Amino acid sequence: MSAPIAILDSKGPIKLGKMIGKGGEGEVYEIVGDPSRVVKLYEPPKPDRGPKIAAMLPLKNDRLLSLAAWPLDLLHSAHGQFVGFVMPRVNDRKDIHNLYNPRSRKAEFPDANWPFLVHVAANTARAFAAIHEAGCVIGDVNERVVLVSNTATVQIIDCDSFQFAFSGKRFLCDVGVVKFTPPELQNKPLRGVLRTANHDNFGLAILAFYLLFMGKHPFGGCGPGQMDTEEQAIREFRFAYGANRAAYQIEPPPTAPPISIASPPVAELFERAFSPSGARDGGRPTAKEWISALVGLEKEVKTCHVNPSHHHYRGLAHCPWCQMEAATGVPLFIINLQRRPQIFVGDLTALWAKVVGIQTPGEAPPITKWDNLVASPEAKAQGRSRREKQALGYGAMAVVMIGLIAAAPNATFLLVIGGILAALAVEKWGASGVDLGKFREAVKSAESSWNAVKIRWDQDAADHRFVTHLRHLQHEYDQLGELLRVRDRRYKELERGREKLQRQRFLEQFDIDSATISGIGFNLKWNLANNGIETAWDVTEQRVRSVYLFSDTRTYAMVSWRNEVEAKFRFDPTKGVDPQDLAALDQEIDETKRKLEQTLTNGLQDLTQIRDHILSQRTALKPLMDEAAKSLAQARADLKAA
Secondary structure, three states: OOOOOOEEEOOEEEOEEEEEEEOOOEEEEEEOOEEEEEEEEEOOOOHHHHHHHHHHHHHOOHHHHHHEOOOOEEEEEOOOOEEEEEEEOOOOEEEOHHHHOHHHHHHHOOOOOHHHHHHHHHHHHHHHHHHHHOOOEOOOOOOOOEEEEOOOOEEEOOHHHOEEEEOOEEEOOOOOOHHHOOHHHOOOOOOOOOOOHHHHHHHHHHHHHHHHOOOOOOOOOEOOOOOOOHHHHHHOOOOOOOOOHHHHOOEOOOOOOOHHHOOHHHHHHHHHHOOHHHHOOOOOOOHHHHHHHHHHHHHOEEEOOOOOOOEEEOOOOOOHHHHHHHHHOOOOOOOOHHHOOOOOOOOHHHHHHHHHOOOOOOOOOOOOOOOOOOOOHHHHHHHHHHHHHHHHHHHHHHHHHHHHHHHOOOOHHHHHHHHHHHHHHHHHHHHOOOOOHHHHHHHHHHHHHHHHHHHHHHHHHOOHHHHHHHHHHHHHHHHHHHHHHHHHHHHHHHHHOHHHHHHHHHHHOOEOOOOOEOOEOHHHHHHHHHOOOOEHHHOOHHHHHOOOOOOHHHHHHHHHHHHHHHOOOOOOOOOOOOHHHHHHHHHHHHHHHHHHHHHHHHHHHHHHHHHHHHHHHHHHHHHHHHHHHHHHHHHHHHHHHO
16 A cells, blocks of 8 residues: 555654555554654554554553564544554564574574574563563464564564453454464354463464474374374374374474473473363463473573584483484584684694504513423322233233234234234223323313413403504594595585585575465475475475375476476576585584594593503413413323323
């Protein structure tokens, strides 16, 4: 519309400047000479809205004015017709969805990290608390009603749709957005419905979830139990991250973080907010409860040791953002370019000189040999007894054989066989009465003791652990020396891939949710988003075809839309490597360098400990080895003598 020629507030005519915004109900204009205020003019005119705006004026207070674009004055035409109102100007703030969406966040809030998102969630809860304390209900909670600054402050707009009561009259809110509407109000006409703070608290929980969970909707899940529509999923309380998700046969999307990224108190508030019991009046967490839990979470956040742009709840063993970025290839948070690391820092040559300067333990000392041990008297006595009996036996056998040869000189073969059998009998007879079993058992026991000590000796007293660890450190040091060449090679790969990366950045700008695609409505877009397909870059025939409810025709429509968008792409050869890609590369190289340096630093101490352990074990085990070797040699000498 064209701004009316004459607009008056309670003090008289005001002059409108340029239009700075346009929405479903009207237009917002600057006020010439007044940079702190703007006007909202309804189009088409809504004269019945005048009494509601007039009733809001007495409710304003300093806290409301700091957190909401509250009406300050009525506006009338020269003929006295209500046309709009004056409100505070909201400067340097953007829709909250630009913050919680990872792709738009890179452009709109480049310095925002996860603690920033948690803080914004807490500030949003503070704004809701102030509005509820003033006796108002927001009603139409949605992703455009909350504006966020780069300092994490928030402001609520569209206050003229709030529900409140004044002087015995109640002014209702008749509109709402499906994804923020609580289950008990889904699929119902909102006109004439009395809203409550508990209804608002559902929308607040949705906003908090969006912020903490990278723009994922809590009821957007996958699995046999997934619903055709977002409305149905909410109406049936199918919280995809909740304790009852197995009963609903639904799981979070594959690209979504787990519920564990939030502290247990925050996760418990989400359970309450999205459970059937929350639908009862007062059943959902209040804004004040959210403030307390989120402030507590802010205090429990730590920095990832791999990527300093990542922060997460300290109760987690691993960084969830590293895992998500590795799985999707989409950076969730921008690396601070001002903190770009240097490739090499410190005197590594001096460090390595200390490593190789550690004195080697050398080869293990030889074990004492016991080759000339004398058999024990008992073993010697047993041996003499055995030899004496055998000598007697052989003498008797010789006499018998001589006699047989003389008597039967032609039976030589039989005599040979008989002689062999007789010799065996003599040996057995000679050994009879000699106890060789205990000598054999003594050898067996001595061998067992020797083997046990030998295993410990080979493991702890040999120098192979020292040599192996030194070789490992040498490999790490060589890798450290190669890092500069590795970075150069990876940088050249980025240069060669500039066209692909520019194409990706271009396609990521086209959100499916806001696109007009033939045959693809709101609910089908909902299913795509639940499967991580949110922009033109995400669209491939294979990925789309695997999504629930996507036939060949719908898949073809999506692929055609992506092709139409991609046809507009033009490679700009004058653009160098994206600074964020270069920062990510430097971050990776720096982390590799840090780990290698840490390994070398620790290696200095490790090698010293390994050497000292080897030397101490040699001192402790050498007497045991010598004793075991002596015992085994003695046992074998005794057995031989016996």
